[in-house]
Every structure is written in C-alpha cells, then in structure tokens.
Amino acid sequence: MTTTERRPRGRPKDMDKRAAIIASARALFFERGLEAVRVEEIAVAAGVSKMTVYANYPDKASLFEAVMNQQGARMQDAFGHLQLNPGKIDETLLQFGRTFLTFLLSPEIMRFDEIVSAEMGRHPGLGQRFYHGGPNRLWNTLATVIAAADGKGELKTDDPERAAEDLISLWLGLAPLRHRFNELPPMSEQEIMDRVLHGVAVFMKMYCAGD
Amino acid sequence: MTTTERRPRGRPKDMDKRAAIIASARALFFERGLEAVRVEEIAVAAGVSKMTVYANYPDKASLFEAVMNQQGARMQDAFGHLQLNPGKIDETLLQFGRTFLTFLLSPEIMRFDEIVSAEMGRHPGLGQRFYHGGPNRLWNTLATVIAAADGKGELKTDDPERAAEDLISLWLGLAPLRHRFNELPPMSEQEIMDRVLHGVAVFMKMYCAGD
DNA sequence: TATATATTGGATTGAAGAGTCCAGAAATAA
DNA sequence: TTATTTCTGGACTCTTCAATCCAATATATA
Numbered sequence: 064m065t066t067t068e069r070r071p072r073g074r075p076k077d078m079d080k081r082a083a084i085i086a087s088a089r090a091l092f093f094e095r096g097l098e099a100v101r102v103e104e105i106a107v108a109a110g111v112s113k114m115t116v117y118a119n120y121p122d123k124a125s126l127f128e129a130v131m132n133q134q135g136a137r138m139q140d141a142f143g144h145l146q147l148n149p150g151k152i153d154e155t156l157l158q159f160g161r162t163f164l165t166f167l168l169s170p171e172i173m174r175f176d177e178i179v180s181a182e183m184g185r186h187p188g189l190g191q192r193f194y195h196g197g198p199n200r201l202w203n204t205l206a207t208v209i210a211a212a213d214g215k216g217e218l219k220t221d222d223p224e225r226a227a228e229d230l231i232s233l234w235l236g237l238a239p240l241r242h243r244f245n246e247l248p249p250m251s252e253q254e255i256m257d258r259v260l261h262g263v264a265v266f267m268k269m270y271c272a273g274d
Numbered sequence: 275m276t277t278t279e280r281r282p283r284g285r286p287k288d289m290d291k292r293a294a295i296i297a298s299a300r301a302l303f304f305e306r307g308l309e310a311v312r313v314e315e316i317a318v319a320a321g322v323s324k325m326t327v328y329a330n331y332p333d334k335a336s337l338f339e340a341v342m343n344q345q346g347a348r349m350q351d352a353f354g355h356l357q358l359n360p361g362k363i364d365e366t367l368l369q370f371g372r373t374f375l376t377f378l379l380s381p382e383i384m385r386f387d388e389i390v391s392a393e394m395g396r397h398p399g400l401g402q403r404f405y406h407g408g409p410n411r412l413w414n415t416l417a418t419v420i421a422a423a424d425g426k427g428e429l430k431t432d433d434p435e436r437a438a439e440d441l442i443s444l445w446l447g448l449a450p451l452r453h454r455f456n457e458l459p460p461m462s463e464q465e466i467m468d469r470v471l472h473g474v475a476v477f478m479k480m481y482c483a484g485d
Numbered sequence: 486t487a488t489a490t491a492t493t494g495g496a497t498t499g500a501a502g503a504g505t506c507c508a509g510a511a512a513t514a515a
Numbered sequence: 516t517t518a519t520t521t522c523t524g525g526a527c528t529c530t531t532c533a534a535t536c537c538a539a540t541a542t543a544t545a
Contacts, residue, residue, distance in 0.1 A: 070543075070544070071489085071490080071543095071544085072488075072489045072490065072543080072544055072545085073488075073489035073490025073491070073542075073543060073544075074489075074490045074491045074492080074541070074542040074543045074544095075490080075491080075542080075543065076490090076491070077491075077492085077542095080491095080492090095395075096395050098309075099395075101531090101532065101533085102532080102533065102534085103532085103533095111492085111493090112492060112493045112494065113493090113494085113534090114491095114492070114493070114494085114535090114536095115491080115492060115493080117533095117534070117535085118491075118492080122533075122534075123532095123533065123534090177391070177394075177395075179455070180388070180391040180392060180454070181391060181392045181393075181394075181395060183388075183392075183455070184306075184307050184310075184388075184392060190454070190455035190456065190457075191455060191456050193455055194451065194452070194455035194456055198448065198451055202448065225472070228447045228448050229444060229447070229476060231447075231448065232443040232444055232446065232447045232448065233440060233443055233444065235443065236439045236440070236442075236443045237409065237413065237439050237442065237443065240405065240409055241405070243391070243401070244390070244394070244401035244402060244404055244405035245401065245402050245405055246401075261436070265440060265476070265480045268479055268480050269476045269479050269480070281513080281514070282513095282514085282519090282520080283513080283514060283515080283518075283519045283520065284512075284513060284514075284518080284519035284520025284521065285511070285512040285513055285514095285519075285520045285521040285522080286512075286513065286514095286520080286521080287520090287521070288512095288521080288522080291522085312501090312502065312503085313502080313503065313504085314502085314503095322522085322523090323522060323523045323524065323525095324504090324523090324524090324525095325505090325506095325521095325522070325523070325524085326521080326522060326523080328503095328504070328505085329521075329522080333503080333504075334503070334504090486545100487544100487545085488543100488544080488545080489542100489543085489544080489545100490541100490542085490543080490544100491540100491541075491542075491543095492539105492540080492541070492542095493538100493539085493540075493541090494537105494538100494539095495536105495537090495538100496535105496536085496537085497534105497535080497536070497537100498533105498534085498535070498536085499532100499533090499534085499535095500531105500532095500533090500534105501530105501531090501532095501533105502529105502530095502531095503528105503529090503530085503531105504527105504528085504529085504530105505526105505527080505528070505529095506525105506526085506527075506528090507524105507525095507526090507527100508523100508524100508525105509522105509523085509524100510521100510522080510523075510524105511520100511521080511522070511523090512519100512520085512521075512522090513518100513519085513520085513521100514517100514518090514519085514520100515516100515517085515518080515519100
C-alpha cells in the first residue's frame with residue numbers, strides 16, 4: 064500500500080520541500096507564535112519560494128493546523144514509550160511519575176501548551192484536541208493503573224479516577240502555573256524526582272491498602 | 275487631596291466618558307479577546323467618538339494595559355474579603371477552600387487567565403503580574419495559615435509552603451485544565467464543596483498532628 | 486521531442502485596521 | 516461675551532500581510 068501509485072504525468076511534487084516547510088513553520092511558530100511569523104519567513108527558512116508554501120497548504124491557518132496536528136502526534140508517540148513494567152505499585156507510580164513530569168514540564172510541551180492557549184480562541188476545537196490527546200489520556204492511563212492495583216489489593220479506593228487526579232495534582236503542584244506565567248528555566252532532574260517522591264508519599268498515605 | 279485642583283480653563287474632561295470607555299473595552303476584550311475588537315467598536319459601545327478614546331489612551335495597547343490593571347486590582351480587592359476567623363484548623367481550611375475555589379473557578383477569573391495567556395507573548399510582564407497578584411498571593415496566605423497552625427500544634431509540617439501547595443493542588447485538581455481547554459459550564463456549588471472536602475481530607479491525613 | 490506539472494522570484498492586489506487630521510459644535514472659566 | 520479646551524463625525528493616511536498573478540525555468544513522463 065506504500066508505493067503502488069503510478070507516477071502522474073509532469074514534474075513530481077518535491078516531498079522534501081513539503082517536509083522542510085512544515086519543519087520551518089513549526090520552529091518559527093514555536094519560537095514566536097502564529098501571528099508574529101510571516102509566510103514569507105517560513106518560505107525563506109525552508110529554502111523555498113512562497114508559492115511553494117501555498118502549493119502545499121491552501122493558507123496560513125491550514126499550515127498552522129498541520130503543525131499542531133504533527134505536534135499532537137508526537138505527543139501521542141511519546142506516550143507509547145511509557146511502558147509500565149508490572150511490579151510493586153509504589154515503584155510503578157514512581158517510574159510513571161518521573162516520565163510523566165519530565166515530559167509535561169519539558170520546554171517543548173510547555174511551549175505547546177502556551178501556543179494552544181494563545182490560539183484556542185481563533186481555532187475552534189484546538190483546545191479540546193490538545194486536552195484529550197494529552198493530559199486526559201495520561202489521566203486515564205494512570206487511573207487504569209490505580210484501578211488494577213486496587214483490584215490486587217495494593218491500594219484502596221472506590222474512585223480510581225479521583226485518586227489519579229489527586230496524584231497528578233500533587234505531582235504537578237503549582238509548577239505549571241509558575242512556569243507558564245513567569246519565564247522560568249526548565250525544572251532540574253533533582254527537583255522533578257523530589258516532586259515525584261513527595262507526591263507518591265502523600266498519595267500512599269491516603270490510598271495505601273493498609274489503612 | 276481629593277478635590278483641591280482649581281478647574282483649568284476650557285471644557286473639562288468628561289470622566290464618565292473615560293469610565294465608559296474602559297468599561298466597554300473590558301466587556302469587549304473579555305468577550306472576544308484583544309485582537310478581535312476594533313477601537314471603533316469600543317468607542318461605539320461607550321457612546322463616544324473614536325478620537326475621545328485616543329484622547330484618553332494613547333493607543334490600543336495602553337487601553338488594554340489599563341483594563342488588565344483594573345482587573346488585577348479587582349482581584350486583589352476580592353482577596354481582602356477573605357477573612358479568616360481563627361478557629362479549628364480544619365474548619366478554617368474548609369472556609370478558605372470554599373472561597374478560594376469559588377473565586378478561582380469563576381467564569382470571570384477563568385476568562386482573565388485565558389486572556390493573560392493569549393496576550394502574554396505580546397505584553398511583557400503581564401504574566402508575572404497576574405501570577406504574583408493572584409495565585410502566588412493566595413498561596414502565601416494559605417502558607418501563613420498553615421504555619422500558624424503548625425505553631426499551635428494543630429498541624430505537623432516543616433515546610434508550610436509545600437503543604438499549602440499540596441492543598442491547593444488537591445483542591446484544584448485538573449479542573450483548571452479541563453475548563454481552560456474545553457468549554458465547560460462553571461462548576462456547581464455542590465461540586466466545589468465536594469472538591470474542598472476531599473482536598474482537606476487528603477491533606478489532614480498527611481499533615482494532621484496526630485500522626 | 487512534446488506535454489504536463491512544479492518551482493521560482495518578483496510584482497501586484499486587496500483587506501483590515503490603527504492612528505491622524507480637520508472643521509464645526511459643545512462646555513466651561515474668566 | 517470671549518477665550519480655551521473637549522468632543523464629534525467622517526474622511527483620510529499608513530502600514531502590514533495574506534494571497535494571487537505571471538512569465539521564465541526546471542523536472543518529470545510518453
């Protein structure tokens with residue numbers, strides 16, 4: 064199903080250029096935001112004429128959408144690597160938390176969040192897609208893990224979703240707020256591990272089966 | 275110091291108009307965001323000519339700043355009403371939490387947050403001012419309350435700031451995220467009380483002096 | 486080679502909207 | 516009244532960019 068197409072008549076579209084365009088667009092949008100970037104700039108950065116940009120994407124908005132979708136897909140991919148080796152629940156949670164926080168507090172994702180926030184108003188559905196593809200998916204995953212642990216008697220809760228919400232909230236704390244509104248350097252490994260440990264500690268105090 | 279000025283020569287500036295301008299600007303900005311509103315519209319809504327707008331504010335950006343400052347001041351005011359009657363710590367926390375959540379999850383503040391997020395990039399310092407005047411101030415207040423309770427032996431913690439962060443995080447949970455990215459109706463009284471109670475429950479389990 | 490499509494750079498169009506100009510009307514102190 | 520300042524409405528200037536048009540050139544198939 065990959066290369067069954069017979070080449071059409073004339074000069075073929077240069078797919079490398081298409082890739083260069085979206086890559087440059089992504090870089091510039093992430094650096095300065097949608098409005099602040101001119102289509103011309105993207106073309107130059109991609110080493111391509113402006114018309115070629117428009118030959119690949121009908122307008123600036125479509126290009127932006129494409130970038131956002133690509134970024135969403137990347138995010139999903141990252142979740143794939145989040146494999147949970149079945150062990151003791153607290154260790155599972157620690158591992159999960161470390162991956163989780165490192166990912167969510169990475170400059171890339173923080174910036175993604177900012178851009179979505181800034182353009183949400185002009186792009187209906189963008190916020191929803193981000194939420195469901197990102198935070199919500201992680202929330203569900205964690206809730207499943209917790210429900211399983213409850214089933215095995217390692218944890219005690221009749222509302223795994225709320226438990227998961229508690230844990231996530233404890234992990235994140237006010238860090239997203241701090242980083243979104245102030246311009247802070249990314250969180251250190253140290254600090255992340257500290258947050259993860261503390262979150263799990265509070266969580267276990269509440270939800271550990273040995274009431 | 276209020277009305278000591280001798281009236282200058284000609285027709286005096288109509289302060290009601292100035293007020294009408296900023297009020298209309300606020301309403302429109304909150305409804306549709308900075309970019310989407312034309313200065314002309316603000317003038318019409320305020321029942322004033324466009325030139326009068328420019329007579330009061332040098333440009334659109336200044337008008338926007340003025341609106342943001344006014345809104346910040348309102349927010350501060352709201353905190354003033356947050357009086358803590360000294361009683362048992364858990365009751366104090368319940369009362370604090372109720373006021374806190376009702377306020378932070380109100381449509382007005384949620385929208386304020388959105389607008390700040392959207393315009394932060396183009397308005398340096400806006401994010402910081404919002405954070406320090408809003409979330410950060412509340413955080414400090416709560417930390418003080420907790421520290422006092424620790425002093426009286428009602429709670430046990432050697433890091434009141436972190437404890438406050440935990441409690442705030444538990445109260446808010448993922449609600450801000452859910453409401454920011456999806457368009458959800460404001461949270462009901464019921465739901466708010468439920469969140470407050472649950473947050474305090476988890477918090478007390480961790481930090482209650484009777485370990 | 487003939488035909489078809491892509492790419493290029495450069496010029497051009499078109500729309501939107503911020504901010505200005507101006508001449509007359511309105512409000513106020515002297 | 517008169518001088519002085521504000522307000523009004525509307526036309527006007529200026530800038531910025533997205534998006535289009537075009538003639539020349541490049542790359543492919545048949």
